[in-house]
Amino acid sequence: MLFAVVLFFFSGVVVDARYAANWTSLDARPLPTWYDEAKLGIFVHWGVYSVPGFGSEWFWWHWQGQQPPDPKCVSYMSKNYPPGFSYPEFAPQFHAQLFDPHQWADIFKASGAKYVVLTAKHHEGFTTWDSPFSWNWNAVNTGPHRDLVGDLADAVRNQSLHYGLYNSLYEWFHPLYLIDKKNGFKTQEFVINKLLPEMYNMVVRYKPEVIWSDGDWEAPDTYWNSTAFLAWLYNDSPVKDTVVTNDRWGAGCACKHGGYYNCKDKYTPGQLPTHKWEKCTSVDTYSWGYRRNMRLSELMDLPTIIKDLVQTVALGGNYLLNVGPTAEGTIPPVFEERLRGVGAWLQINGEAIYASKPWRDQYDNTTLPIWFTSKGSTVYAIVTVKPPKSIVQLSSPKTSSKTKVTLLGNPKPLAWSPLHPNAGLTFYCLSFQKHLDRPGL
Ligand SMILES: *[C@@H]1O[C@H](CO)[C@@H](O)[C@H](O)[C@H]1NC(C)=O
Numbered sequence: 001m002l003f004a005v006v007l008f009f010f011s012g013v014v015v016d017a018r019y020a021a022n023w024t025s026l027d028a029r030p031l032p033t034w035y036d037e038a039k040l041g042i043f044v045h046w047g048v049y050s051v052p053g054f055g056s057e058w059f060w061w062h063w064q065g066q067q068p069p070d071p072k073c074v075s076y077m078s079k080n081y082p083p084g085f086s087y088p089e090f091a092p093q094f095h096a097q098l099f100d101p102h103q104w105a106d107i108f109k110a111s112g113a114k115y116v117v118l119t120a121k122h123h124e125g126f127t128t129w130d131s132p133f134s135w136n137w138n139a140v141n142t143g144p145h146r147d148l149v150g151d152l153a154d155a156v157r158n159q160s161l162h163y164g165l166y167n168s169l170y171e172w173f174h175p176l177y178l179i180d181k182k183n184g185f186k187t188q189e190f191v192i193n194k195l196l197p198e199m200y201n202m203v204v205r206y207k208p209e210v211i212w213s214d215g216d217w218e219a220p221d222t223y224w225n226s227t228a229f230l231a232w233l234y235n236d237s238p239v240k241d242t243v244v245t246n247d248r249w250g251a252g253c254a255c256k257h258g259g260y261y262n263c264k265d266k267y268t269p270g271q272l273p274t275h276k277w278e279k280c281t282s283v284d285t286y287s288w289g290y291r292r293n294m295r296l297s298e299l300m301d302l303p304t305i306i307k308d309l310v311q312t313v314a315l316g317g318n319y320l321l322n323v324g325p326t327a328e329g330t331i332p333p334v335f336e337e338r339l340r341g342v343g344a345w346l347q348i349n350g351e352a353i354y355a356s357k358p359w360r361d362q363y364d365n366t367t368l369p370i371w372f373t374s375k376g377s378t379v380y381a382i383v384t385v386k387p388p389k390s391i392v393q394l395s396s397p398k399t400s401s402k403t404k405v406t407l408l409g410n411p412k413p414l415a416w417s418p419l420h421p422n423a424g425l426t427f428y429c430l431s432f433q434k435h436l437d438r439p440g441l
Pocket residue numbers: 020021022024025
């Protein structure tokens with residue numbers, strides 16, 4: 001009996017298709033099913049940029065990279081820091097002394113998200129883990145003296161959430177990268193000696209189920225060796241069966257190659273795409289990393305977030321919502337409040353979101369903007385504005401005498417009548433109105 005099982009398993013391995021290091025082959029890989037069912041993820045931008053906490057996570061570039069530099073960053077530094085103060089000198093102040101990964105994981109769980117994606121390395125090159133290829137520029141050698149990637153991995157997985165890592169391919173100021181750039185990307189010093197060994201090491205150590213690649217746009221995928229890396233990831237890595245990746249693997253890849261598509265940051269398609277996609281967006285509309293100069297009016301409020309989530313899911317996307325923790329390791333309570341608010345809405349309405357599929361029509365504007373999702377023979381009509389009257393009309397659904405209309409979170413069916421013979425419906429409800437008075441809608 002045991003012998004038979006072993007044989008069966010062995011023959012399964014032998015016939016498994018292997019992916020070749022070209023886009024035709026890699027793009028044909030089916031996306032692991034957990035990802036589409038998850039719908040909501042939390043994105044976390046945390047690094048040395050959280051220390052100045054000014055402007056955005058692009059602070060170093062805006063201060064000392066771009067020409068001309070951003071005068072706001074230049075004057076912020078000259079007013080508050082001694083002359084000659086360099087960006088790497090922020091790292092020892094990245095203390096994370098209040099970082100409690102279990103508290104973070106508890107907040108992420110309470111948001112209703114099913115996956116979490118942390119920056120393992122942003123464009124500044126600082127790794128939030130003990131990378132042997134980022135000597136003295138990582139969270140274990142300096143700053144927190146702690147494996148942030150590993151500690152959050154344990155806490156997130158303990159909440160039964162999937163764990164993913166963001167990784168920037170380019171590093172603004174890495175000397176080897178600058179050599180390759182000067183050579184028009186005809187050399188691969190940075191990729192061969194730094195980037196690839198680090199990425200292989202990261203995957204083997206932390207087994208991320210999402211690799212959220214970024215910083216690809218200055219060079220073609222052939223420079224980054226992206227197809228060889230992905231072929232290894234899909235064929236031989238410890239996460240080959242469950243990992244998903246995005247589409248930032250070289251100039252021109254976005255919206256075209258890879259796993260799911262992000263296209264641009266905060267991208268929302270006008271109509272239902274044919275390929276799985278994800279909208280990444282940030283509660284702080286000005287920044288992904290923590291900003292000490294953040295104002296309340298610059299944040300997405302809860303109704304806006306929920307509308308955005310609903311529209312994204314109705315159009316077949318996943319929603320990756322970002323928060324930026326502080327250098328002390330705390331999640332600002334205003335972000336926590338937003339995340340718990342999304343979770344409270346999903347507690348009642350999650351049936352219409354998780355594991356749903358886009359319906360034949362994605363929206364109906366007959367009386368109110370309404371987004372549709374579906375599951376089997378059930379259609380969910382999601383109302384994200386408060387109806388002015390207790391009458392709602394829908395034109396799209398085809399109805400019959402067997403049609404039942406219910407409100408999630410309310411066991412009693414609603415009264416309804418056809419709008420036209422066998423098409424459309426009108427329904428009335430006082431409790432519907434009451435329901436929509438709940439905070440969060
Ligand atoms: C991709 O690789 C496969 C397997 O090696 C090969 O059959 C196919 O021709 C390649 N496609 C392209 C476009 O190179």
